[in-house]
Amino acid sequence: MLIVLLIFLLSGCNADSEQLSVNIKPSYLTIWKQLVSNNPLPPGIQVKIYTYSGDTSSESKNLIYIRRDSWRKKSAAMKPDGSTAKMRFIKKKVKTVFFAPAVRLWDPRQNISFKYLFEIASQKDSSGDLKILPLKNIRLPWRAVSVGHRYPFQPGYPLADNYFLLLRSSVPVIAAWFNSLKTDNSGKRIVWIGAVGDMMLARGTDKTLLRGRQGSRGTQGLVNVFGSTLPILKNTDFLMGNLECVASLKGKKAKKRYHFHFNPLALKKISEAGFNYVSLANNHSLDYGIEGFRDALKNLKDEKIGFSGAGGNLKEASMPFEVKVGGEKLQIYSAGAYPVESSGFDGRKFTAAENSPGILWANKYFLNLLKRTFSKKTFDIVMVHGGREWTSVPTEKQKKLYRSMIDSGADLIIGSHPHYLQGLEVYRQKLIAYSLGNFIFPGMEGTAHGEESIILKAGLYHGNLIYINIYPVVIHGSNTRLAENDLIKKRFLRLTEALNRTR
Numbered sequence: 001m002l003i004v005l006l007i008f009l010l011s012g013c014n015a016d017s018e019q020l021s022v023n024i025k026p027s028y029l030t031i032w033k034q035l036v037s038n039n040p041l042p043p044g045i046q047v048k049i050y051t052y053s054g055d056t057s058s059e060s061k062n063l064i065y066i067r068r069d070s071w072r073k074k075s076a077a078m079k080p081d082g083s084t085a086k087m088r089f090i091k092k093k094v095k096t097v098f099f100a101p102a103v104r105l106w107d108p109r110q111n112i113s114f115k116y117l118f119e120i121a122s123q124k125d126s127s128g129d130l131k132i133l134p135l136k137n138i139r140l141p142w143r144a145v146s147v148g149h150r151y152p153f154q155p156g157y158p159l160a161d162n163y164f165l166l167l168r169s170s171v172p173v174i175a176a177w178f179n180s181l182k183t184d185n186s187g188k189r190i191v192w193i194g195a196v197g198d199m200m201l202a203r204g205t206d207k208t209l210l211r212g213r214q215g216s217r218g219t220q221g222l223v224n225v226f227g228s229t230l231p232i233l234k235n236t237d238f239l240m241g242n243l244e245c246v247a248s249l250k251g252k253k254a255k256k257r258y259h260f261h262f263n264p265l266a267l268k269k270i271s272e273a274g275f276n277y278v279s280l281a282n283n284h285s286l287d288y289g290i291e292g293f294r295d296a297l298k299n300l301k302d303e304k305i306g307f308s309g310a311g312g313n314l315k316e317a318s319m320p321f322e323v324k325v326g327g328e329k330l331q332i333y334s335a336g337a338y339p340v341e342s343s344g345f346d347g348r349k350f351t352a353a354e355n356s357p358g359i360l361w362a363n364k365y366f367l368n369l370l371k372r373t374f375s376k377k378t379f380d381i382v383m384v385h386g387g388r389e390w391t392s393v394p395t396e397k398q399k400k401l402y403r404s405m406i407d408s409g410a411d412l413i414i415g416s417h418p419h420y421l422q423g424l425e426v427y428r429q430k431l432i433a434y435s436l437g438n439f440i441f442p443g444m445e446g447t448a449h450g451e452e453s454i455i456l457k458a459g460l461y462h463g464n465l466i467y468i469n470i471y472p473v474v475i476h477g478s479n480t481r482l483a484e485n486d487l488i489k490k491r492f493l494r495l496t497e498a499l500n501r502t503r
Contacts, residue, residue, distance in 0.1 A: 251292025
């Protein structure tokens with residue numbers, strides 16, 4: 001039995017109006033309403049909507065209906081009802097709903113084969129360790145994995161339900177409207193955010209980066225330092241790291257144990273490697289005093305590498321770095337939270353003030369700043385330099401502080417300073433990476449886990465972290481490269497599971 005809903009797009013009817021019959025399942029009404037909201041029908045079209053349970057017959061010469069092509073029936077051909085009518089149906093895809101296999105955060109899988117996927121498509125995973133969910137419904141601690149090394153919006157990605165609008169009409173104005181329809185997936189995609197740990201470009205690393213002539217050998221320095229990690233770094237939409245040294249050769253050494261600075265010409269190579277943003281709120285940004293600090297800020301601005309949480313005064317340091325990437329608006333802050341060094345160097349003394357330069361410190365002012373600045377309309381990131389060095393387990397004080405940043409509005413926390421890998425934690429469905437270890441740091445030989453690192457690559461969709469990909473890295477001197485086995489990854493995932501299982 002048909003339930004008839006009359007929708008008049010124009011007040012009143014006239015003899016010249018055309019009637020468009022929309023024969024549609026009740027569950028597809030929202031698709032139709034969204035469609036005509038984004039693509040208003042031309043004047044003079046009277047719409048009559050029929051909700052039905054499968055019958056698409058209609059005497060109307062202008063007929064529209066919606067059909068779904070499910071990925072679970074990949075071999076099923078689209079055979080619209082009414083194919084024997086005098087006027088053939090034409091169809092247009094108007095909506096795509098993507099699905100993805102989802103595993104827990106500490107699950108080692110990052111890809112599932114086509115064959116395995118379709119074997120389990122019609123049955124529940126008995127272990128409970130894998131789900132197939134609509135992409136928009138995936139939330140931490142569940143994360144999506146690729147299928148046949150493909151991701152949603154890429155050609156050939158198989159897990160998509162496509163909704164088609166089918167039209168039978170000979171009225172030019174209706175046909176023109178139909179052909180101009182825009183789908184709800186226009187311009188959407190996965191936005192990939194990459195993050196690495198500490199990058200220390202002294203001890204000859206800057207010279208290695210700058211080695212090689214322009215032209216065919218212009219990338220020699222990049223390859224010598226970043227090695228096989230380069231394709232991963234470059235294949236991100238936005239890439240961040242902690243710059244654990246001063247991008248300047250000016251200034252005098254501060255009273256502390258270690259001093260790191262490098263030739264600022266090497267910043268161009270950092271940019272060429274794919275880095276868009278670096279954190280300066282660490283215990284080495286002031287190794288060469290205020291003069292070196294100010295010059296480093298200038299050099300980063302000249303090279304157009306983003307930073308925040310550092311400035312010529314408190315007002316400058318309190319401005320977030322903002323960027324729009326693939327339809328996602330990002331806001332980023334950096335802050336210091338590291339303990340006093342054995343030399344007595346206390347980073348809190350270099351907190352930016354109203355009339356003096358410095359960094360932001362992770363204190364009450366900073367947390368209130370996050371609350372004022374961060375928004376549900378943006379994806380908000382904090383890079384924080386804190387915790388205890390040479391340990392794989394974050395301290396309780398460290399966990400409390402980083403969680404408070406989530407409470408203040410952050411969506412993602414990237415930590416540094418321990419020099420060792422520490423795991424990932426899900427807190428309030430947001431992600432905390434306590435430490436990604438050293439990424440470029442010559443001199444780590446003989447420090448047990450000091451040469452182990454991770455590239456974290458997070459896939460963002462509709463403001464939510466959907467994909468969390470982990471690439472294990474090993475460093476050797478000034479060179480960093482992808483690990484040849486999964487030992488580092490397995491250890492990192494064990495640390496991650498331990499953090500989340502105990503909550």
